[in-house]
Amino acid sequence: QVQLVQSGAEVKKPGASVKVSCETSGYTFTDYYLHWVRQAPGQGLEWLGRINPNGGGTNYAQKFQGRVTMTRDTSISTAYMELSRLRSDDTAVYYCASVSPIVTSLGSWGQGTLVTVSS
């Protein structure tokens, strides 16, 4: 079955960077976009961007342009999201999502990675 397994929780200081991984299995990694979505405590969902594992092309939300980098390693079916210049309001659960019945939705989700930014 489709599985997206994310790396563990992180605690970072303001100004630092964080890199979250999303290891996939159960499907052909290069067949589907891989998205990153975050959720601040008690808040709604916010899309950061997506990567096309087939070729590595990316689309980032304008808000995160210049601060987010999405990469992938097709040899191990794993995607990465790096967010730099962290601020306290970047504290959130970060999700990866992929494998959708159509390209305009997010079908399968990882378990989430809590990133806490605190001095």
Place this chain on the structure above:
Amino acid sequence: EIVLAQSPDTLSLSPGERATLSCRASQSVSSSYLAWYQQKPGQAPRLLIYGASSRATGIPDRFSGSGSGTDFTLTISRLEPEDFAVYYCQQYNSSPWPIFTFGPGTKVDIK
């Protein structure tokens, strides 16, 4: 950028009742580009509906989606205890660049 508004913020209902959730877009959205998700506390969201009205794999038929243009609806015909959760609509827009946006969510809680 297209903004999604959801109403009501909270819907208090009893098991067995019908739930009707609204999602309104600031500009017309292609029906193919509208999806609904369910999220329970401490869990990742789950895709319920894509293309405005198609149920995702494994989603019970008590969940249905409808609508077009700027007004979309998620209906739960008879609420089961496991349906009490937060529901988000989401749209995709490709112009001027690809972007996915979510509504603020509707919480369905037990009356």
